[in-house]
Amino acid sequence: MKRIRLPFAPGINVDFADRELALRRVEEWANKGTYPVQVVYGPEGCGKTAWLRQSVELLRELGFDVIYINPTESGARVELGVVDLRERLLALVREATEQGTWGRVAWAIIDIARSAIEARVRKLAIIVDDVFQAIGIDKAALYVKGLLGILEHPPAEYERVITIVATSEGVSLREVGRHNWAEFKPIWNMPREGFKQLYDQIPGGKPPFEDMWQVTGGNPRTLLRLYKNNWNTENTVKELIREKDITPQFTVKWRTWLEKAVEDPDALWNPDAPEELINELIRMNLILHNLHDRDPWFWVDQPPPEKDSELGIGKYVAWQTPLHREAVRKALESLKADGSSP
Ligand SMILES: Nc1ncnc2c1ncn2[C@@H]1O[C@H](COP(=O)(O)OP(=O)(O)OP(=O)(O)O)[C@@H](O)[C@H]1O
Numbered sequence: 001m002k003r004i005r006l007p008f009a010p011g012i013n014v015d016f017a018d019r020e021l022a023l024r025r026v027e028e029w030a031n032k033g034t035y036p037v038q039v040v041y042g043p044e045g046c047g048k049t050a051w052l053r054q055s056v057e058l059l060r061e062l063g064f065d066v067i068y069i070n071p072t073e074s075g076a077r078v079e080l081g082v083v084d085l086r087e088r089l090l091a092l093v094r095e096a097t098e099q100g101t102w103g104r105v106a107w108a109i110i111d112i113a114r115s116a117i118e119a120r121v122r123k124l125a126i127i128v129d130d131v132f133q134a135i136g137i138d139k140a141a142l143y144v145k146g147l148l149g150i151l152e153h154p155p156a157e158y159e160r161v162i163t164i165v166a167t168s169e170g171v172s173l174r175e176v177g178r179h180n181w182a183e184f185k186p187i188w189n190m191p192r193e194g195f196k197q198l199y200d201q202i203p204g205g206k207p208p209f210e211d212m213w214q215v216t217g218g219n220p221r222t223l224l225r226l227y228k229n230n231w232n233t234e235n236t237v238k239e240l241i242r243e244k245d246i247t248p249q250f251t252v253k254w255r256t257w258l259e260k261a262v263e264d265p266d267a268l269w270n271p272d273a274p275e276e277l278i279n280e281l282i283r284m285n286l287i288l289h290n291l292h293d294r295d296p297w298f299w300v301d302q303p304p305p306e307k308d309s310e311l312g313i314g315k316y317v318a319w320q321t322p323l324h325r326e327a328v329r330k331a332l333e334s335l336k337a338d339g340s341s342p
C-alpha cells in the first residue's frame, strides 16, 4: 500500500508512519463489513484523521468506493463510481467549503450511500471524521442511527459496507452511547516505535527522542506544537492552558481533586470524585474517562499501558497526553505563586 504524505509543518511533509495494527483493523472490516457502526475515539491529535486518510487509500486498493468527509478540516474525498451521485456530493462539498454548510453534507451522505447501493455499488466505505460539531452534538445519536439504517435496511443487496465515525469529543460519546447503535473502538496515542518513525522524519536539531516521548506520550500533534514553538515546552504548556481555558476560577474551585488527579488520574475514578469536575475535564478534552480493558481486541491500534504514572495513564482514567496534565499542574502552581495558597 502506498503511504500517504502528510503536512506536518509549513514546508515539511512526512510519510504516514506506523499504525500497522490500525490498518490491519481496517482490512478486517473490509473483509467482514462492520456491524454496527464503528465509532472511533481517542485523544485529540493522536492521529485519527491521518489514519483514516491512509485508510481511504487502503480501501481503494481493496476495491471499495469510498466517501470520506471531515467538516472540521474542510476535507473530503469522494471516490464513487456512480457519476451523478459523485457530482451531487461534490457540489454539496463545494458549497460547504464556501458557506460552512457541512451539516447538510453529513446528512446527505446517508441518502447518497443508499442510492449508491441501489445503483449496485457492491463495496462501499462511509467514513465520517469529526462530524458531530457540524450536525450538533445533540443529534449525534440520530446520525449514527441513520448510518446504522444503511447496514440494517439497505435498499439493495451489497457485498460489504463499512461505516466508521471518528471523534475526539468525549461529550458526543455519551450521547451516542445511550443506544446500542454503535460499537465504540478507542485509539490511543502512537506506540513508542511508531512515534519514533515520525520523530526521525523531522529535520533539524531536536531534543532527544526520550524527552519527546515523555512530554508527548506519543501524540503527534503535541510533537508538532513543540516543533512549531522551537521545542519550548514551557511556552507550549502556557499555550495549552490558554487554549483549554484552564482559568484560576476553575483551578481554585477544583484544586484538591485536580492535585490528586495530577498525581494519579485514577483518583477521578474514586466514587467520591465530583461528577461535575469529571464532566468538565471530558468537555475540555483533558482526560479520557472509563478506559477500555487493554485487550487489543477492544482497541483500534496498540492499547496504552495498563498504568504508566510518568505518562499520566491510569487503569480507568488517563490524561490525553502528559502535556495536558502538565497544563493543569502549571495552573495549580500559578495559584500558589499568586498567593492563593492556603
Ligand atoms: N501516523 C502518522 N504519521 C505521520 N504523521 C501523523 C500520523 N498521525 C498523525 N500525524 C500528524 O499529526 C498531526 C495530528 O494528527 P491528526 O490530525 O490525524 O489527529 P486527530 O486525532 O485527527 O486530531 P483531532 O482529534 O483534532 O481530530 C497531523 O499533522 C498529522 O498529519
Ligand SMILES: [Mg+2]
Pocket (backbone or CB within 6 Å): 048, 049, 050, 129, 130
Ligand atoms: Mg481529526
